[in-house]
Amino acid sequence: MRKIMSYTPQFLAWYKQNKRDLPWRETTDPYAIWLSEIILQQTRIDQGLNYYLKFIERFPCVIDFANATEDEVLKMWQGLGYYSRARNMHTTAKTIVSQFQGEFPASYKELMQLKGVGEYTAAAIASIAFNLPHAAVDGNVYRVLSRLFGIDLPIDTGQGKKAFTQLANELIDHQHPGNFNQAVMEFGAIQCTPRNPDCTICPFKQSCQAYLSNTINKLPVKKGKVKIRKRYFNYLVIVSDSSTFLQKRTQNDIWKNLYEFPLVETEKEVTSEAVLEQFFETPQTASSLYITDETSWKKQVLSHQHIFYRFIYLKIERKSDIPATLVKVNKKDIFNFAVPKPIEKELEKTNWQ
């Protein structure tokens, strides 16, 4: 136990010397901490920083956030990915206002009840905003502790998570829990990196079990590999004089509650004629349709899926052939809608005046 405890001041000292200057480190406002923690879930600081600044500016407090529409929140989140984070944040903002008088609860247990707040985020908010001794165990912490102590338990199993969380809670500094948690994470992000860490300048090189046994690149251990599903999306861009058509993805699927062009999903790459047949069903509609353009197939890589997609530009002579379920959108308003990355890229190619 003595040996374990001795690491704690070293982490704090390293953090004081090496921490990056970041906006959410200038406050203990639980709202700001919550916002930054959700944005940074599975997301690099470089990618999330501007989103954080944009959200703080538009929503200075949780009440402002709660009063927004989900469409606006998703539009602001566009491009960050894992859109359930944005939907859950909106739910939680409304919960904070309606059930907690606009103030974040100051306990780990209550924080855990909030949508989108799991063990890691609850511990991060509890320690940073409320100075409570809960270890925040993220990917950095798994990596640092597995190497420092030479632990080869898989980090993506219940047993592994429990062991590393327990170890982190033994190490945590009870006087400065927020700084300690951020210190270990920052250490993992800057010094104890996943690939090619420079162990020659590491303050723990004389005690790090992985370094001493030359197993840095074997730790941490992960079990599972994810299966990748391939899907084929044919998007129909129906353009008339001043408007086009979108639809909202309301199913429990990727990009939920974002907007997209009318979609025909197929089992493989098929001809555009086959796509139109599937979409318009009634054969007589065909005489009313004209394909004006057709893009090549492109690929969007998601965490569990590879989406192969293309766009088919259409003119439709009889307006009655346009399905009534589609949302008619004035061209000049098209950038007001939250859209997934493939749609965003395609929109940027066209002049929507």
Add this chain to the structure above:
DNA sequence: CACCCGTGGCC
């Protein structure tokens, strides 16, 4: 527990 949910950077 197994599976699902985005995007971008790196080597």
Add this chain to the structure above:
DNA sequence: TGGCCAAGGGT
């Protein structure tokens, strides 16, 4: 190039 990884959480 393609696989890995990033301040995870929900179901």
